[in-house]
Amino acid sequence: MKMTFWDAVRQIGLEECDIITEYKAWFFWHSKSKPEKVIGLLRDDRFAMLGKFRFYFDKILKATDKKSPIIEWDNFLRSLDSEIMSYRGGAGIFDPGIRERFPFVATTASYDVALMFAKFPDAKAVHLPTGPERKTYWVVETKLLLKDILGYRNLADEEVWINETHYKTAKVKIQCKESSSK
């Protein structure tokens, strides 16, 4: 039997008040005002499953209607073993051994978003490609299974949290150095 997005949320064991908790945690993470709130999401298996389900809904099904019964729960469970890609962009030289403050590396499901963050120094602040453009930047891609992502929400930049072990396997897609760009 097919279910709606909201049926699936309940199947995971979450309710509307939990969606508010999740939204606040992601919002405070982006605004850097209370980034530690995301720890609560990482420790809760239900929110971890919700992130995987959101990725499945947005990126694999490419669905947008959350009110229509379009979800086959068994198909979602099978998709947990499918390979997905995540991307990250930055300045200078790519460092696969980066140590983050929190136990995950923030990547994105969109190559274009990663490229925007790589090229424009203030992209994170404004989410718009405003200049000046960086002369040195990189974009990497990581291949992993859907079940291995730690979190996903699309608050504008299709952010995917992956663990450092997976990030170390990232392949460089673009490494733009100042000398080669001249």
Place this chain on the structure above:
Amino acid sequence: MIPLCPECSKFGEPAKLTISGKKLMCEACGFNYPDEFEEIEGMVLSKGTIELSPKADTTMYLKVIKNKNAKEASFALVETMPLEPFKNSKKVKEYLIRANYEIRVFYEDDVLGRGKANRP
């Protein structure tokens, strides 16, 4: 009330909400707000707990911007006079407002010509 949907508002984008009975729902994604709400003269009201993290130099109020037809009343959250709290002679860098709230809407005299306040 800030018309924001925790499911589909991206970085504070306002959402279009609709009320049915005591339930408040986002028209775009179908998110059901967990508390009970009621509509009085076109206004959606609720009681609960709210957390705000305003910038240090602003305070906010809810302003009626359109109320000719009660069913189409709309409101805006407006920044107003600077508010710069001090503690032990030191300027507070940032602060969090945490309070139980009840929204009361005060009409502007020149909009409706009803006298001072009209509390639903």
